[in-house]
Structures are given as structure tokens and as C-alpha cells.
Amino acid sequence: MSEHHNHEMHGYYTGDIHNQFVPEHYDPKNRSVIWKTFWILLFITIGEVAIAFTSLSKELLMVIFIVLTIVKAYFIVAFFMHLKHEKLSLAYCILLPFILIVYLIAMSLTEANYLNVWDLIFK
Amino acid sequence: MAAEATLNNENSNSKPWGGGVSPFGISWGKMMMWFFLVSDAFTFSSLIIAYGAYRHRHTQVWPTANDVFTHFPFVHEHLPLAYVGLMTFILIMSSVTMVLAVDAGHRRDNRGVAIWLGLTVIGGFMFVGSQAWEWYNFITGTPKGALITNMGEVYRFPENAPSLHGGAHGHTAIPDWALISPDHKVISDKAEVERIKSISKPIKGANLVNNEYGHPLFADFFFFITGFHGFHVFSGVVINLIIFFNVLSGVYARRGHYEHIEKTGLYWHFVDLVWVFVFTFFYLV
Numbered sequence: 001m002s003e004h005h006n007h008e009m010h011g012y013y014t015g016d017i018h019n020q021f022v023p024e025h026y027d028p029k030n031r032s033v034i035w036k037t038f039w040i041l042l043f044i045t046i047g048e049v050a051i052a053f054t055s056l057s058k059e060l061l062m063v064i065f066i067v068l069t070i071v072k073a074y075f076i077v078a079f080f081m082h083l084k085h086e087k088l089s090l091a092y093c094i095l096l097p098f099i100l101i102v103y104l105i106a107m108s109l110t111e112a113n114y115l116n117v118w119d120l121i122f123k
Numbered sequence: 124m125a126a127e128a129t130l131n132n133e134n135s136n137s138k139p140w141g142g143g144v145s146p147f148g149i150s151w152g153k154m155m156m157w158f159f160l161v162s163d164a165f166t167f168s169s170l171i172i173a174y175g176a177y178r179h180r181h182t183q184v185w186p187t188a189n190d191v192f193t194h195f196p197f198v199h200e201h202l203p204l205a206y207v208g209l210m211t212f213i214l215i216m217s218s219v220t221m222v223l224a225v226d227a228g229h230r231r232d233n234r235g236v237a238i239w240l241g242l243t244v245i246g247g248f249m250f251v252g253s254q255a256w257e258w259y260n261f262i263t264g265t266p267k268g269a270l271i272t273n274m275g276e277v278y279r280f281p282e283n284a285p286s287l288h289g290g291a292h293g294h295t296a297i298p299d300w301a302l303i304s305p306d307h308k309v310i311s312d313k314a315e316v317e318r319i320k321s322i323s324k325p326i327k328g329a330n331l332v333n334n335e336y337g338h339p340l341f342a343d344f345f346f347f348i349t350g351f352h353g354f355h356v357f358s359g360v361v362i363n364l365i366i367f368f369n370v371l372s373g374v375y376a377r378r379g380h381y382e383h384i385e386k387t388g389l390y391w392h393f394v395d396l397v398w399v400f401v402f403t404f405f406y407l408v
Binding site: 020109 | 145152165177183204208211216221258379389
């Protein structure tokens with residue numbers, strides 16, 4: 001409690017009609033995090049292009065590419081879009097709806113594969 | 124707690140907001156940008172999932188991306204993935220300059236914001252230009268084109284299917300006069316080649332109806348998804364440009380905060396994020 005009294009609250013008023021107070025915590029280490037994220041994204045992309053020309057099986061490559069894509073998405077959302085340092089409640093509100101997308105993927109691909117096999121048998 | 128209560132009172136007495144401190148700790152504007160991006164991500168997801176569904180539906184005759192996007196400026200050899208790799212690098216780089224502009228905004232460094240934002244706009248223009256070039260090559264097609272039968276099946280010439288030469292597939296030399304069937308098989312039987320030629324007419328380039336690279340749906344989804352993404356990039360460049368001129372004229376310096384940069388920054392990173400998925404599902408897998 002006393003800590004809050006002594007500590008001056010950093011932030012700003014938005015200045016628009018709502019004039020909401022927005023707390024602000026600036027971390028000077030931010031810039032090194034940005035460049036680290038950049039190098040990670042760059043190395044993953046170069047790695048993806050490099051392994052595309054190896055003799056690994058197509059299925060294995062597909063799994064690797066999709067996993068690496070999700071890793072890249074994590075770094076962009078967490079550090080570039082700063083979601084890692086937002087409140088957990090906000091992160092849940094943004095991320096949980098994508099369960100529906102996973103469901104849509106499963107549904108659509110199941111149907112498409114079924115129709116593909118149907119064609120092979122009956123056409 | 125005490126600090127929040129004080130703010131609460133202050134706000135409800137004299138300021139229109141009146142809601143105290145946001146439970147999410149961010150402004151309503153930034154929150155709405157996040158929720159807009161969630162909805163936009165759903166739109167892109169639906170498009171990419173539709174692409175995936177049709178690709179699985181026609182998996183045997185789906186074109187190989189490495190035989191489609193092989194151009195690189197000033198180079199005559201087939202260079203699959205090189206150009207799109209460069210485009211990806213440009214977009215990631217412009218995402219970095221954007222987040223550095225946001226960082227400069229937190230330090231209230233007007234000059235820094237202007238420089239990084241200016242570089243972001245340049246990166247955006249470079250990406251849109253690259254995409255235009257990619258579209259141009261896809262629409263004009265290869266010099267020799269391909270053959271389309273009266274059944275609508277596309278037979279390609281071996282020179283346009285570099286992925287079948289050597290490499291992982293281990294094919295030995297494919298004769299010049301051979302054809303590549305829609306399901307990527309080499310047809311080197313002379314009589315069969317003549318039969319296919321007798322029922323075919325030439326086709327060149329890709330559009331929404333025909334596609335010399337194979338199944339027309341590949342072209343349709345390519346135009347729709349990269350077009351929708353390119354339109355997002357273009358909008359982002361325009362928004363960034365407006366913000367850039369605002370920074371130059373000191374709008375945010377007078378306002379005392381650079382939250383606008385954060386909001387457009389979120390949008391710009393989202394555009395980068397979508398490209399990561401387009402890159403994987405159109406070019407890599």
C-alpha cells in the first residue's frame with residue numbers, strides 16, 4: 001500500500017474524449033529484445049528455405065515448417081506486438097478464440113480428404 | 124490499490140472516461156485495435172483454410188510452388204524460394220523498424236520516431252512493389268507456356284518443371300519433347316505426347332479462369348489471398364505515411380504520448396504475421 005503512495009504512477013492521459021489514464025512502464029532493455037527477436041525470425045526463415053532443398057521426406061518437412069511457423073508467430077505476437085507483457089486476461093481474450101480456428105482446420109481438412117478419396121474411387 | 128482509487132475519483136469527477144483504470148491496463152483504442160486484429164485474423168484464417176481444403180481435395184494435381192515462383196530479378200536461372208525469401212526479409216525488417224519507432228515513442232524521442240517510421244514506410248513500399256512483380260510474373264507466365272486439353276487438364280513442358288530434374292526425385296534426363304502430366308508424372312512416350320498435343324491448345328500465364336501452372340484454383344487462391352494481404356500492406360503503408368507526417372508536424376509531441384504509433388504498429392506487425400503464414404502455406408509446404 002505505502003509503496004503505491006510513494007511510487008509515482010507513470011503513464012499518460014489519452015487526451016481524446018475519454019481521456020483515459022494509461023499506465024506506462026518503459027524498459028530500457030527493450031531494444032536488445034527487439035534485435036534478438038529479429039535475428040531469431042531471420043535465422044528461422046533462412047533455415048526454412050535451406051531445408052526445403054534437402055532430401056527430407058515431404059511429410060516431415062511439412063511438420064517442421066508448420067512448427068517453425070507457429071514459433072515465428074509466437075515471437076511476432078509476444079515481442080513485436082508486446083502481448084507477452086500485457087495482462088494475462090487480455091492475452092486470453094485475444095488467443096482463446098483461435099480454438100475455433102483449430103476446429104475449422106480439423107473439420108475442413110477431414111472433409112477435403114474424404115472427397116479426395118471419393119474421387120479416386122468413383123471417378 | 125490506493126493509487127487506483129485516487130485515479131478513479133479523479134477520473135469520474137473531472138474526466139469523461141469515468142471508468143477508472145482499464146482492467147486490461149491499456150487504452151480502449153489499443154484494445155479495439157487488438158479485437159479488430161482478432162477478427163481480421165479470422166478472415167485470413169478462413170481464406171487460408173479454404174485454400175488448404177481445396178488443396179487436400181485436389182492434392183494429386185496441385186501445382187508445386189517451386190515450379191511456379193522461380194523468378195529472381197536479373198537472373199535467368201530458376202531460383203525457387205529466393206525472391207519470396209527476400210520479400211519475407213523485407214517485411215520482417217520493416218516490422219523491426221516499426222517496433223523501434225514504438226520504442227522511440229516510449230522515450231518521447233520525436234526524431235527517432237520519424238526516422239524509424241520513415242524506414243517502415245520505405246520497407247512497406249518495397250514489399251508492395253515486390254508483390255506486384257511477383258503477380259506480373261505469375262500473370263505473364265513462362266516463355267513457352269503450357270498445353271491445356273479439351274478436358275481442361277494442364278500439361279507442362281519439362282523446362283518449366285525444374286523440381287522434377289535431378290534432386291530429391293532422382294529423375295534422369297527428361298527429353299525436351301516430353302510432357303509433364305497434371306499429377307507431376309513425366310510422359311516420354313512419343314505416341315502419347317502426340318495424342319495429348321492433338322487434343323490440346325496452348326495456354327500462357329495465369330488468371331482467374333486458366334492457369335498454365337496447373338489447377339486453376341491454385342491461381343484463384345493465390346490472387347485472393349496474396350491480393351487481400353497486399354491490400355492490407357498497402358493500407359498499412361498509407362496509414363503509416365499519415366502517422367509519419369503527423370510525427371513530422373509534431374502532433375504527438377504536443378499530445379504528450381505516441382500511442383497512435385503503437386496502434387498502427389500492432390496493425391503493421393499483424394500484416395507481417397499473416398505473411399509468415401502465407402509464406403509457409405503457399406511457398407514452403
